[in-house]
Amino acid sequence: MNTPAKPQLIVIGNGMVGHHLVEQLVEQGATQRYAITVFGEERHLAYDRVHLSEYFSGRDADSLALSTREYYAEHGIELRLGEAVFAIDRDVGEVVTDQHRFPYDRLVLATGSTPFVPPIPGNDREGCLVYRTLEDLDAIRDAADSATTGVVVGGGLLGLEAAGALRGLNLDTAVVEFAPRLMPMQVDSEGGELLREKIEALGVQVLTGRATQEIIDGEASRHRMVFQDDKVLETDLIVFSAGIRPRDELARDCGLEIGERGGVVIDDSCLTSDPAILAVGEVALWQGSIFGLVAPGYQMAKAAASTLLASPGERPGEAFRGADMSTKLKLMGVDVGSIGDAHGDRTPGARQFRFLDPIKQQYRKLVVSSDGKRVVGAMLVGDNSVYDTLLQYYANRIELPEDPAALILPAGGDAAPTLGPDALPDTAMICSCHNVTKGDVCASIDGGAVDLGAVKGSTRASTGCGGCAALLKTLVDHELESRGVEVDKSICEHFHYTRQELYDIVRVEGIKTFSELIEKHGSPQTQGLGCDICKPAVASILASCFNEPITDAAHIPLQDTNDTFMANMQKNGTYSVVPRVPGGEITPDKLVVLGQVAQKYELYTKVTGGQRIDLFGARLEDLPAIWGELIDAGFETGHAYGKSLRTVKSCVGSTWCRYGVQDSVGMAIQLEHRYKGLRAPHKIKFGVSGCTRECAEAQSKDIGVIATENGWNLYVCGNGGMRPRHAELFATDLDDEQLYRIIDRFLMFYIRTADRLQRTSVWRENLEGGLDYLKEVILEDSLGINEELERQMQTVIDAYECEWAGAISDPEKLKRFRSFVNDARPDPDIIYTSERGQLRPA
Amino acid sequence: MNTATAAKTMTQTWQTLCTRADLVPFSGVAAWVETPEGPAQVALFYLPHDPSTSQLPGRTQELYAIDHHDPFSGANVIARGIVGDIQGQPVVASPIYKQHFRLEDGQCLEEESVALRTWKVCFKGDEVWIEA
Numbered sequence: 013m014n015t016p017a018k019p020q021l022i023v024i025g026n027g028m029v030g031h032h033l034v035e036q037l038v039e040q041g042a043t044q045r046y047a048i049t050v051f052g053e054e055r056h057l058a059y060d061r062v063h064l065s066e067y068f069s070g071r072d073a074d075s076l077a078l079s080t081r082e083y084y085a086e087h088g089i090e091l092r093l094g095e096a097v098f099a100i101d102r103d104v105g106e107v108v109t110d111q112h113r114f115p116y117d118r119l120v121l122a123t124g125s126t127p128f129v130p131p132i133p134g135n136d137r138e139g140c141l142v143y144r145t146l147e148d149l150d151a152i153r154d155a156a157d158s159a160t161t162g163v164v165v166g167g168g169l170l171g172l173e174a175a176g177a178l179r180g181l182n183l184d185t186a187v188v189e190f191a192p193r194l195m196p197m198q199v200d201s202e203g204g205e206l207l208r209e210k211i212e213a214l215g216v217q218v219l220t221g222r223a224t225q226e227i228i229d230g231e232a233s234r235h236r237m238v239f240q241d242d243k244v245l246e247t248d249l250i251v252f253s254a255g256i257r258p259r260d261e262l263a264r265d266c267g268l269e270i271g272e273r274g275g276v277v278i279d280d281s282c283l284t285s286d287p288a289i290l291a292v293g294e295v296a297l298w299q300g301s302i303f304g305l306v307a308p309g310y311q312m313a314k315a316a317a318s319t320l321l322a323s324p325g326e327r328p329g330e331a332f333r334g335a336d337m338s339t340k341l342k343l344m345g346v347d348v349g350s351i352g353d354a355h356g357d358r359t360p361g362a363r364q365f366r367f368l369d370p371i372k373q374q375y376r377k378l379v380v381s382s383d384g385k386r387v388v389g390a391m392l393v394g395d396n397s398v399y400d401t402l403l404q405y406y407a408n409r410i411e412l413p414e415d416p417a418a419l420i421l422p423a424g425g426d427a428a429p430t431l432g433p434d435a436l437p438d439t440a441m442i443c444s445c446h447n448v449t450k451g452d453v454c455a456s457i458d459g460g461a462v463d464l465g466a467v468k469g470s471t472r473a474s475t476g477c478g479g480c481a482a483l484l485k486t487l488v489d490h491e492l493e494s495r496g497v498e499v500d501k502s503i504c505e506h507f508h509y510t511r512q513e514l515y516d517i518v519r520v521e522g523i524k525t526f527s528e529l530i531e532k533h534g535s536p537q538t539q540g541l542g543c544d545i546c547k548p549a550v551a552s553i554l555a556s557c558f559n560e561p562i563t564d565a566a567h568i569p570l571q572d573t574n575d576t577f578m579a580n581m582q583k584n585g586t587y588s589v590v591p592r593v594p595g596g597e598i599t600p601d602k603l604v605v606l607g608q609v610a611q612k613y614e615l616y617t618k619v620t621g622g623q624r625i626d627l628f629g630a631r632l633e634d635l636p637a638i639w640g641e642l643i644d645a646g647f648e649t650g651h652a653y654g655k656s657l658r659t660v661k662s663c664v665g666s667t668w669c670r671y672g673v674q675d676s677v678g679m680a681i682q683l684e685h686r687y688k689g690l691r692a693p694h695k696i697k698f699g700v701s702g703c704t705r706e707c708a709e710a711q712s713k714d715i716g717v718i719a720t721e722n723g724w725n726l727y728v729c730g731n732g733g734m735r736p737r738h739a740e741l742f743a744t745d746l747d748d749e750q751l752y753r754i755i756d757r758f759l760m761f762y763i764r765t766a767d768r769l770q771r772t773s774v775w776r777e778n779l780e781g782g783l784d785y786l787k788e789v790i791l792e793d794s795l796g797i798n799e800e801l802e803r804q805m806q807t808v809i810d811a812y813e814c815e816w817a818g819a820i821s822d823p824e825k826l827k828r829f830r831s832f833v834n835d836a837r838p839d840p841d842i843i844y845t846s847e848r849g850q851l852r853p854a
Numbered sequence: 855m856n857t858a859t860a861a862k863t864m865t866q867t868w869q870t871l872c873t874r875a876d877l878v879p880f881s882g883v884a885a886w887v888e889t890p891e892g893p894a895q896v897a898l899f900y901l902p903h904d905p906s907t908s909q910l911p912g913r914t915q916e917l918y919a920i921d922h923h924d925p926f927s928g929a930n931v932i933a934r935g936i937v938g939d940i941q942g943q944p945v946v947a948s949p950i951y952k953q954h955f956r957l958e959d960g961q962c963l964e965e966e967s968v969a970l971r972t973w974k975v976c977f978k979g980d981e982v983w984i985e986a
């Protein structure tokens with residue numbers, strides 16, 4: 013070699029921040045300047061620790077990896093994984109591993125932190141573990157194999173994350189927290205109490221205010237934990253998650269300045285007390301704080317890269333100036349959000365607004381400055397929907413509206429003023445992981461990014477924790493539209509049309525098959541096969557228009573497996589069987605048949621939330637025989653698999669109930685028969701109640717009918733599920749015939765104009781003109797289409813036939829129900845165990 | 855070629871699986887196949903050429919054989935997925951969590967590190983033959 017050797021840069025630690033530093037160095041061209049070597053004690057390349065728990069829900073090490081060995085090789089960076097550094101010799105400028113000594117000119121500590129294990133006698137017993145690395149998770153999984161119970165010591169963020177994982181491994185799980193409440197750092201006692209209720213409702217036992225004295229042999233389980241009050245808890249497995257401690261041992265041993273409670277002291281340039289050495293990530297202590305989140309670590313990495321690239325005497329371009337610790341989390345499905353000074357105890361004169369909804373189990377707290385003008389902090393438990401808005405107010409110091417309380421009150425009369433993308437200043441932080449502001453996003457669009465993907469690619473926004481995805485999408489759509497860019501609303505690459513346009517084409521041209529549609533109107537650049545987006549959408553449109561059996565040969569390849577086999581696929585590849593039980597009314601004879609069929613085919617039986625009975629675990633090849641028996645007994649398919657009418661829930665009504673004013677069961681049965689088999693953009697649910705007490709919960713349904721003295725009140729566009737929405741009153745005191753007419757029109761108008769997979773509630777929220785417009789169209793016929801809508805509905809009703817009855821009488825269709833075409837062997841990988849007297853997937 | 859793969863290919867043989875009538879046009883069926891490593895479940899997809907359509911530039915293969923096992927859910931269900939094409943490549947979408955697998959070589963489009971096994975298949979008259 014005749015070029016002078018480049019100075020040596022060594023990075024110790026290949027975790028999230030260490031890797032981000034490498035990326036920053038590559039991006040800023042540091043590979044020209046330094047010969048870089050990275051040491052990682054773990055045998056895995058840097059991986060996404062934030063999503064570590066997904067390792068238990070199906071992701072493997074490869075898919076969590078943040079990069080590849082090729083990336084390192086390509087940029088000439090030497091990566092030494094599975095090789096820990098155990099000393100730094102500052103006198104000669106070398107690091108020492110068990111293999112070698114390596115000289116350095118500059119050194120970066122990115123050693124992260126380790127879980128704190130409280131010094132309790134017995135904490136090193138077998139089956140006492142921690143939760144930080146992939147190896148830790150492997151060890152937990154192994155230990156869980158022979159365990160039935162697990163305890164997490166520590167009820168903070170990571171402790172709850174670990175508890176969720178133990179639950180997921182089917183262990184009876186408890187959390188033991190020393191403080192009087194869960195997540196003491198993020199929530200106050202009211203929020204903590206709510207959080208406890210929610211976590212307990214998930215089947216995790218919560219013990220707060222408990223200090224463990226010792227861990228000894230258990231009697232019923234492997235271990236016994238003895239608390240300070242001499243109470244005990246037995247468990248097979250213990251995971252310690254009582255906080256983190258910076259891995260500052262190397263720095264300590266070589267005499268760098270260390271904080272009183274640990275952490276390598278750094279300045280704004282990420283330099284330690286030795287200017288040749290830098291520290292980033294969770295090992296670093298900046299102005300007395302350790303930052304236990306990934307976003308601040310990334311900001312340090314950026315600052316460190318710029319420090320390493322600055323010429324001697326020059327000031328680095330980027331500095332670390334502290335980071336916001338606001339966080340938004342979903343722990344075991346429970347939302348928790350914390351912004352700024354959430355407790356309100358760091359801001360003199362701060363005033364607090366609090367809102368607690370004990371029914372919906374939501375708690376929101378807003379901390380504002382003494383003059384009431386700015387948000388200084390906020391705390392959310394049970395619902396993070398206002399997090400983004402509050403964070404914008406906080407981070408951008410946006411002046412509060414007249415009545416700040418509106419920000420945390422539930423939407424309703426005076427809905428909370430959400431901050432549209434317009435209201436945000438250019439400096440508004442959109443993605444804190446990658447430090448991307450609204451201005452950066454706009455610049456990226458002005459620089460030629462034409463869609464969300466391109467903006468993500470050029471700014472990296474939303475490629476970290478993903479918490480900003482929704483906000484970024486709204487902003488990008490808004491910015492594109494305001495620049496006159498038409499946002500592509502094509503259903504997929506095969507059709508440059510929206511669902512509504514395709515629906516109109518099908519109707520106007522009378523197109524009856526997918527192949528005809530794609531032949532005439534598909535985009536020519538494709539192979540013309542369609543895909544899993546457009547095929548089911550077109551199948552649904554064809555069914556809504558013509559209602560031909562979905563089992564016909566031309567329609568078979570279009571359907572999702574659920575529609576193909578007219579049953580819902582379960583996670584192990586078996587199916588569930590749900591016969592229709594109109595209005596929830598069922599004769600004892602039919603109940604007996606359901607029981608007999610379930611016994612004969614060994615099906616798990618459960619009463620559903622839709623007032624009918626689900627038989628789970630049917631093998632594909634058994635479906636025709638099961639349905640044969642059900643149809644003989646008078647059952648019909650329940651379309652539990654289709655985007656179609658599901659159930660019409662009823663209450664018992666005037667026939668039996670002392671308050672009932674109409675026969676709600678009778679009406680429910682009428683409605684269910686009328687609309688059964690109707691295919692739509694998404695599923696449709698009805699409810700009919702016999703009086704205003706509303707026992708059928710009709711106001712949470714797409715169509716809700718409530719009896720009055722004079723007839724029926726009709727409610728529309730309600731939703732349970734992920735985003736509950738109350739149905740709105742649409743028409744009052746209708747007689748039976750009026751009720752049918754209006755529902756006919758309403759449903760057909762929805763089918764005609766909604767987007768794919770859009771429930772009536774979401775459709776309604778996106779409908780320009782809102783409820784008034786809908787009333788004009790349906791009740792006043794402002795578009796002059798009502799007659800046509802009614803006619804269309806009648807066609808569908810007349811064409812109804814039970815798909816299952818059709819299938820089992822057709823040998824050609826039955827061939828489809830073989831697990832294997834060349835062998836009658838059942839699938840040997842479907843394995844059951846028994847639980848509470850029934851079978852379930854092993 | 856290293857010796858391990860050489861040994862494997864040497865014991866691979868062509869065998870009949872089923873007939874054309876067992877297949878479902880533009881969709882999949884599952885079959886058992888004997889491989890040197892033991893019995894395997896294979897998903898067969900049949901995308902017949904239709905001379906009446908103008909939409910099929912360049913696609914030559916009509917028949918594909920790919921693992922029936924879905925690595926993401928652990929269930930044997932791939933034959934029951936929807937077939938289609940994405941950016942010009944024939945694919946199947948897993949019916950459980952909807953990842954796409956390229957029919958030609960089994961590559962998963964969402965996860966670079968995941969690929970399903972594929973086999974050579976062809977028609978001999980109306981019989982379907984596979985090399986396994």
Ligand code: SRM
Nearest residue numbers: 580588619620621622623624652658731732733734735771
């Ligand atoms: C079986 C059942 C749960 C139970 O044991 O009670 C159930 C089971 C499933 N529901 Fe449900 N839902 C069931 C009642 C409900 C209810 C309650 C109700 O209908 O009164 C709701 C809330 C009400 C609502 O829909 O507004 C409900 C809201 C959902 C949602 C969320 C919908 C939303 O708009 O947010 C989904 C997901 C989706 O459809 O995209 C879903 C999806 C599912 C799927 C299809 C998930 C899947 O794709 O595998 C489940 C199929 C199970 C199966 O294989 O049979 N299920 N689901 C209930 C069947 C009722 C029936 O007899 O047909």
Ligand SMILES: Cc1cc2nc3c(=O)[nH]c(=O)nc-3n(C[C@H](O)[C@H](O)[C@H](O)COP(=O)(O)OP(=O)(O)OC[C@H]3O[C@@H](n4cnc5c(N)ncnc54)[C@H](O)[C@@H]3O)c2cc1C
Nearest residue numbers: 025027028029030053061096097123124293294304305306
């Ligand atoms: C389960 C879990 C969930 C989390 N969720 C979130 C979240 O939702 N949001 C969020 O912002 N943060 C979250 N975090 C925290 C986040 O993962 C950390 O902030 C981030 O990983 C810190 O990065 P780091 O590089 O400093 O440390 P690490 O990622 O821990 O990397 C340090 C690496 O250095 C190695 N190392 C240590 N000493 C040596 C040595 N002497 N020689 C060689 N190598 C060494 C270690 O083995 C390790 O691989 C979570 C953490 C966990 C464990």
Ligand code: SF4
Nearest residue numbers: 618620621626733734
């Ligand atoms: S809530 Fe519905 S979709 Fe979710 S697990 Fe239960 S049955 Fe399945």
Ligand code: FES
Nearest residue numbers: 443445476477478
């Ligand atoms: S905030 Fe984490 S990815 Fe944007």
